[in-house]
Amino acid sequence: MTGGKKEASDALDRLATALVDDVLTTSDAEILAEFREDGGDPDQHAAEMRALFERSVLASNKSRLKAAKAGVARAKASALSSTPVDMTKARELLHGVLKVLPEAQRLTLAARKESELSDSDVVGLLEDLRELGVAFPDDGTDGSN
Amino acid sequence: MQSGQEKAARSRDDIAKAVRELTPAEWIRLRKSAAFWAAERPISAKDLLQEAFARAMDGRVCPADVGIVKFLAQTMRSIASGEGEKIENKLLRVSAGASEAVAQKVLNFRDPAPGAEQQIVSEETVVEIRSAMLALFDDDPTAQVIAEGLMDGIDGEELRALCELDVTAYNSKRRLVRRRIEKAFPKGWLP
Secondary structure, eight states, X not given: OOHHHHHHHHHHHHHHHHHHHHHHHSOXXXXXXXXXXXXXXXXXXXXXXXXHHHHHHHHXXXXXXXXXXXXXXXXXXXXXXXOOOOHHHHHHHHHHHHHHSOHHHHHHHTSSOGGGOOHHHHHHHHHHHHHTTOOOOOOSOSSOO | OOXXXXXXXXXXXXXXXXXXTOOHHHXXXXXXXXXHHHTTSSSOHHHHHHHXXXXXXXXXXXXXXSOHHHHHHHHXXXXXXXXXXXXXXXXXXXXXXXXXXXXXXXHTOOOHHHHHHHHSOOHHHHHHHHHHHHHTTTTOHHHHHHHHHHHTTOOHXXXXXXTTOOHHHHHHHHHHHHHHHHHHOTTOSOO
């Protein structure tokens, strides 16, 4: 903004500030009289403004609801990923599942001895099996318990 | 517990309750305030008021000792000031999720380049607006001095003394200035 324009624009801002100040300090009777003089109906205007406000409240509520839903989803996702796994149960489950799998799959999945599998290998294998569609009893390793 | 330095703030529900209880006269004050803040900017008084409502509902702090009309008027001033800066910078920086009103504006937003340039008021225009306003009081030198003094940021008390008016007469003259400007520029100050 150039200096001249800034100066002129600031002058209009200062004028607006002073005029708003006057609006805020004008008595009820005067402000109502002015409004009527300009052809307005104060009650109708108030009703319109209230409706405008209620629309804003509604929009804000919708926005808050959306944010709350997103927050719940985030919290749920975080809880799922951080649920502790009982590794003894997980190893037992893997052992049981491997026993009932067809031999070809069993050989592939248990190329290493089960005892050599790390905890994360066990959990990873169970997740892989679930993704492959292998059904096994509720085991407490999927975080749903 | 609240520390001595922290001011109590109205809750969201308190703000909503206070707005719902506004009288017709207070609604008019809000609408007129909106009109003055929007007068020099490319935003309508109604949009400005609606955006102030949205911000009030979305967490803008309203000190408990500030009246709701004054709070909303200050919020509108802050929004209007931001609108002016955005246009001056030829940038439109809004968070589409800030409120439904803003989201709607973003959805309806046209290519910023030509629109923004059209909205940028030239220096000549601003100077012309100022001159046109002062010309409204060619028949009333005292009112003209007050209008010019208000534009120049002269303190009200000092201005009153300059015009040699008592408080009542000064307030009455200032009101005359406001009413003439309202009537001369019913749709804002921009051409």
